Amino acid sequence: PRIYIVTPTHTRLTQKADLTRLSYTLRLVPNIRWIVVEDADQPSDIVKNLLASSELHYTHLFAKTRPESLKKTAERWRPHRGVDQRNEAIRWIRQNAKQTGVVYFADDDNTYDIRLFEEVVGWHTSLPRNISTDMAGFAVSLQLLDDNAGAQFRATAASGYLEADFIKQLGVTLSDLEPRAEECTKVLVWHTKTEKSSIKNEALILKWYNYTSDPNIEV
Ligand code: UGA
Ligand code: MN
Incomplete structure (x- = not known):
């Protein structure tokens, strides 16, 4: 079976460093498709170039976070991140993924740890006691996604419940979980x-020496 690895990503100074590191991890994992979804109105050159040289099977998507997803509610002390991007990936997967x-x-x-991806094959979710897992703590079978066509990440979920809210929509209960990793x-x-990196010294370089770094060099 194939592993569809969904990565939301947003523009920041350390984006290329983070994605480079992740891409090198994924190079070590057989039979994956890396679905990278930019939080943007259009694909960026940074991500486009990185994927093109990644030597991975990939799909490059984009979905700007909708203003509704950022609305403050009593249940959330800060907006959930990556919601609209993961949903865009799920949409793509439901439409395009042919293999199991x-x-x-x-x-x-x-x-x-690349051993994580050996564990991922054949399990739905791996959770401690309750359905209270981080995004990185579970995987979902493609079959389950197709059987529950309406399931998606909801920005309205309470803080800390983005994952549980999604898993519940898949009809999964505690006894359905297949714990992994021994x-x-x-x-x-x-x-x-x-x-978070700082480029405040750029201002000093300008002030003291009256020149700037080459803005055409990708960081
Ligand atoms: C924690 C959890 O580990 C995430 O799974 C969860 O989505 C997130 O909280 C949340 O607040 O909803 P954390 O490290 O705090 O993660 O969040 P980030 O790593 O900053 O963001 C999660 C993902 O969303 C990243 O892949 C990031 O690139 C992406 N993101 C973040 C966007 O696409 N747009 C943004 O504006 C911010
Ligand atoms: Mn994070």
């Missing part, structure tokens, strides 16, 4: 965050 397979949601800045005793994915 599973879908895994891999944010662009996490760290993935009964959830092995950690195969890390929620890492790249530090």
Whole structure:
């Protein structure tokens, strides 16, 4: 079976670094399709070039986060991220995926042990006790996605419940889950965050030496 790896991504100074790291991880995993969805109105050259040189099977999509997804509610202390992008990927998968397979949601800045992807094949969700998992903690069979055609990520989900809200729509209950990674005793994915980078010294270079870095060099 094929693994469809869905990655929402947005423009920032560290985007290329994060996507480069993830792409090198994915090079080590057989039979995947990397579905990268930009939070943008159009595809960017940075992502286009990165994918073209990635040596991976990929699909490049884009979906700008809708203003509704950013609305504040009592249940959310901050908007969920990557919702409209993951839904765009699900739409594409339902329409285009022919083989059997599973879908895994891999944010662009996490760290993935490649053994995770051996675990992914053949399971729906891998969760501790309740359906309270991070995005990186479960995968969904393609069959289940097709059987529940209306299931999608909902920006209106309460904080911390984006994943559970989605999984419930798939009709999955606790007993349906297939725990992986030796009964959830092995950690195969890390929620890492790249530090926000600063280019404030650019202003100093301009002020002190009266020149700037070459803006045509991709960072
Ligand atoms: C945590 C969870 O691990 C995510 O799965 C969850 O979507 C997110 O919280 C949430 O708030 O909804 P966190 O590291 O805090 O993740 O979030 P980010 O890594 O900043 O964003 C998650 C994904 O959405 C990333 O792939 C990121 O590139 C993308 N994103 C983020 C966008 O597409 N647009 C944005 O404006 C921000
Ligand atoms: Mn993250």
